[in-house]
Amino acid sequence: MRIWHGLLIALGLGVAGGLYITAPAPLDAGFASDHTADTEAGALVFAAAGCASCHTAPDGASEGPQVLAGGHAFASDFGTFYAPNISPDPASGIGAWDLPTFARAVTKGVSPDGAHYYPAFPYASYQNMTDADVADLFAYMQTLPASAQPNQPHDVGFPFNIRRGLGLWKVAFMPDGYVTPAPDDPVLARGRYLAEGLAHCAECHTPRNAVGALLTDQWMAGAPNPSGKGRVPNITPAALDWSESDLIEYFTSGFTPDYDSAGGEMVEVIENLSQLPEADRAALAAYVAALPPIPSP
């Protein structure tokens, strides 16, 4: 009898503990309240973070202001994810959100009603965003056109469809901030902020384990393409011998050193990067050139 009590208590504690560690983290309501949001700066954050590449409708127009209606499908080993509507529509989009809600979504991967987002949304990278950049981004996104297009549910099977489990995933697998050590050089520091934060390069260029966690000891060493076709290349100096000027040109025009053009998803990445100040592309190039060389897995 006593043993049963003990077991029940242990079970109760286990469940309570599990619920506790999988509970979404709250965020300070005064988030960035001392910062005056700047929509022009936000446009650059938006470009650097590549938001439009996933959140514009797959059949959306390529000209004019971007409509973040969502709907783009992303195949993965866990099922198919559909990018949500993040336009300023109050019902289908994020028009009813305030800044702390937005900041929690982007940097913690938690929805307004406290559910964990799947890490297909690169919050593991966006957690490194400065508060000012988050606030500017939010202000810029509110200037974009609203779309009432409804969201499409993700097509993800058991057990990955249990969102609470993502809380455990975050605790166990989400890197705590940056992966590479802080550089002294301000250009490299800016490059690290862009690469490991906004531009979220590692989300594709670093391999993952069986449950989708980034293998940080193989940082940027290339990975299978989640679409199933080919590989995302190793961009560490062990495999990529481009000079910094080669990298800057690539980030600007998309030309490789032998004047082939970028392919696949990188076309959109370059559309975004080419909008940034040249100093940012140079910083990104410096970061990539200084990556620890890691042979392809």
Next chain:
Amino acid sequence: MKRIFGLSLATCALAAAAFAGSHANPALEGAVKARNAQMSVIAYHTGLLGGMAKGDVPYDAATAVAAAENLASAAAMKRAVLWIEGTEQGAVAGSRAKAEIWSDAAGFEEKAVALEAASSAMITAAGTDLDALRAAMADVGGSCGACHKAYRGPKN
């Protein structure tokens, strides 16, 4: 007239395909080789301009304009006799052309015209100064990438 021309092209391709049977088809292979050569010509001249854009080679207006003129000529090559049906990736060795080039001909044409426009603009920019050249380079690269993303298949 256009229709007859289109039909006769299709007939050529069909005839060529019939002629070849299960083996490689010289007419289709020739078209793919010519396209790949066209891409090499484009890459060579873009490389001359890119070397200056990167600062690896000093800017020289006369060289830049000559390179841009050849680039524009290569970009303007008539597509009707190069991009013939039956030359998609898988059908002919060395081809990375997606079938969408023919199923979405209008979209392909739009992207090709964008390269023509960016290359023509490069002639003026290349003769102006290095900053103009560098800005034009991003447009040329953007038009290459946009078309490759939509209409070029994977490497292997």
